[in-house]
Each structure stands twice: as structure tokens, then as C-alpha cells.
Amino acid sequence: MALKDHDGFVFIITYGRSGSTVLQKVLQSIEGYFIRGENNHTLFPLYMAYRRAHEARFKHGGTPQGPDNPWYGADAILPANFSQRLCDVFLEEIIKPPKSARIVGFKEIRFHEAGPELFDQYLDFIAAKFPNTKFIFNMRRWEDVSKSSWWATMDPQRVQEILETCDGFYKKYAAKHPGRSLLMQFEDFRGNPDAFVPLFEFLGEPFDRAKIEEVISHKLEHAANVTGGPKESMREIK
Numbered sequence: 001m002a003l004k005d006h007d008g009f010v011f012i013i014t015y016g017r018s019g020s021t022v023l024q025k026v027l028q029s030i031e032g033y034f035i036r037g038e039n040n041h042t043l044f045p046l047y048m049a050y051r052r053a054h055e056a057r058f059k060h061g062g063t064p065q066g067p068d069n070p071w072y073g074a075d076a077i078l079p080a081n082f083s084q085r086l087c088d089v090f091l092e093e094i095i096k097p098p099k100s101a102r103i104v105g106f107k108e109i110r111f112h113e114a115g116p117e118l119f120d121q122y123l124d125f126i127a128a129k130f131p132n133t134k135f136i137f138n139m140r141r142w143e144d145v146s147k148s149s150w151w152a153t154m155d156p157q158r159v160q161e162i163l164e165t166c167d168g169f170y171k172k173y174a175a176k177h178p179g180r181s182l183l184m185q186f187e188d189f190r191g192n193p194d195a196f197v198p199l200f201e202f203l204g205e206p207f208d209r210a211k212i213e214e215v216i217s218h219k220l221e222h223a224a225n226v227t228g229g230p231k232e233s234m235r236e237i238k
Contacts (some may be wrong), residue, residue: 001093002091002092003084003088003129003130004130004131005099006097006102006103006104007099007102007103007131007132008102008103008104008131008132008133008134009103009104009105009130009133009134010033010035010103010104010134010135010136010203011025011106011133011135012024012027012035012105012106012107012108012131012136012138013107013111013123013128013135013136013137013138013170014107014108014109014111014137014139014166015109015112015140015145015162015163015166016109016145016151017140017145017146017148017149017151017152018109018138018139018140018186019138019140019186019189019190020107020138021037021107021110021137022052022186022189022190023107023136023138023184023189024037024107024214025215025216026199026215026216028213029211029212029215030103030203030205031102032100032101032102032103033101033102033103033105034095034097034098034101034103034104034105034146035104035105035106035107036094036095036105036106036107037106037107037168037206038106038107038108038109038110039094039095039106039108040110041108041110041111041113041184042090042094043087043094043108044101044110044113044114044122044207045052045124046083046086046087046090047083047122047125047126049082049083049086050079050082050083050086050125051080052056053077053079053083054077056071056076056077057074057075057078057079058079058228059194060072060074061073061075061076061077062075063075075079079146083125083129084129087129087130091102091104099172099206101150103203104200106172111123111169112162112165112166112169116165116169116226119169119173119175119200120172120176123135123173123177126179127177129152133232134180134181134182134202134203135138135173135174135177135180135181135182135183136182136184136199136202137170137171137173137181137183138181138184138185138186139163139166139183139184139185139186140163140185140186140187140226141186141187142159142160142163142164145159145163146159146160147236160192160228162202170183171183182198182199184199192214193212193213193216196212
């Protein structure tokens with residue numbers, strides 16, 4: 001199925017141990033929603049491939065060149081078409097939604113790997129390629145995150161730096177694009193079904209308090225794994 005075959009897309013943008021799996025479960029409880037877990041940020045390299053194709057076309061392929069030119073054929077590159085096909089393949093091969101899904105998405109803890117220079121542009125790219133995109137930015141107090149799982153093996157000051165930088169990315173983007181962005185705080189919705197009302201209003205979906213209370217009352221099965229989790233982003237935050 002192609003991107004156009006769905007009504008919209010939801011992306012949970014966060015960092016590890018933020019309570020995002022609870023948020024993922026809540027979204028999955030909505031009829032017609034299909035929300036995957038993490039995919040190791042597979043979409044970002046596809047975005048970077050698009051950027052390279054765009055640069056090849058518009059920096060080196062301004063005019064047709066003969067076969068003896070180093071950039072022969074660059075003028076024929078169609079970056080927009082290339083990127084659209086990449087996103088369709090991502091949907092088909094990574095997300096693999098069923099035909100019954102009307103809203104599709106996933107959560108990921110590595111969006112900040114784009115860095116300050118590309119974060120906003122990357123999300124704008126997603127919004128342009130995935131119809132009716134909604135971004136949900138999930139945050140949690142760094143003091144609590146620093147005590148959880150692999151974060152506990154790191155210097156607390158480094159944890160604070162990473163998480164406050166991420167939160168800064170989220171708040172800045174949400175302020176620029178309020179129509180497609182929602183900021184959420186784990187401390188607000190932990191054990192509190194009513195805290196999800198703004199989420200359902202944002203998505204335009206009916207809120208069933210009893211159903212959400214049931215969803216969030218179940219303890220998650222995944223245990224903290226101090227040795228198995230990522231130690232830091234693969235890309236340093238500057």
C-alpha cells in the first residue's frame with residue numbers, strides 16, 4: 001500500500017525511557033490506528049539520500065552534460081519522485097500496515113540524531129511526504145530518566161544535557177507548527193486517563209475514559225535492560 005492509501009500518519013517523537021510505550025498503546029487502542037514501535041530510525045537515512053539527490057540535481061546537474069562529464073545524468077534526477085518512492089518503500093517494507101489501517105505511524109527515540117541543523121527540516125520533509133502528519137512529542141523529567149535502564153550508567157549531567165536539548169527541539173518545532181504538533185509530559189498522564197483528553201482532541205478522535213483507563217492500567221512487560229540499550233545517540237548533540 002502507498003502513503004496515499006491512508007487517512008493520516010502519527011509519529012511519536014521522544015527519547016528512551018520516557019513512557020512512550022504507554023502512549024503507543026493508547027494510540028493502538030483507537031479503532032483504525034496502526035502504530036508500530038521503534039525501527040532504529042530507518043527513515044532518517046532515506047531523508048539524507050533525498051538531500052544528496054537534491055544536491056546532485058541542483059548543484060551539479062543544472063544543465064545536461066555529455067557522457068565525458070563527471071556529473072553526466074545529474075540533470076535527469078528527480079529528487080521529489082525519488083523521495084516519494086523511498087517513503088512508499090519505507091511504509092511497505094518497514095511499517096507494513098494492514099489494509100484496514102486508516103491512521104498509521106510509529107514511535108522512535110532517535111529523531112534527535114538529525115541534530116540541531118537538520119531536525120526541523122527533517123520533520124518538515126516527513127510532513128510533506130506523509131499525508132496529514134501529526135507529531136506527538138513526548139517528554140519526561142530528566143532526573144527520573146537518568147535513573148532508568150541504560151541512562152543510569154551515564155553521567156547525570158550528560159543525561160540532562162541530552163534530554164534538555166531534545167525537549168528544546170520539540171518545543172521549538174511545536175511552537176512553529178502548532179497545527180501538527182502536540183507536546184506531552186509523562187508525569188501528566190502517568191496513571192491519569194483524563195490527561196489523554198488533549199491527545200484525542202488533537203487527533204479528532206472520540207475519548208473513551210474507561211477504555212483508556214484499562215489500557216494504561218496494565219503494567220508493561222518489557223524490563224529495564226541496562227546492558228542491552230543504546231548508551232547514547234549515534235550522533236552527538238552539539
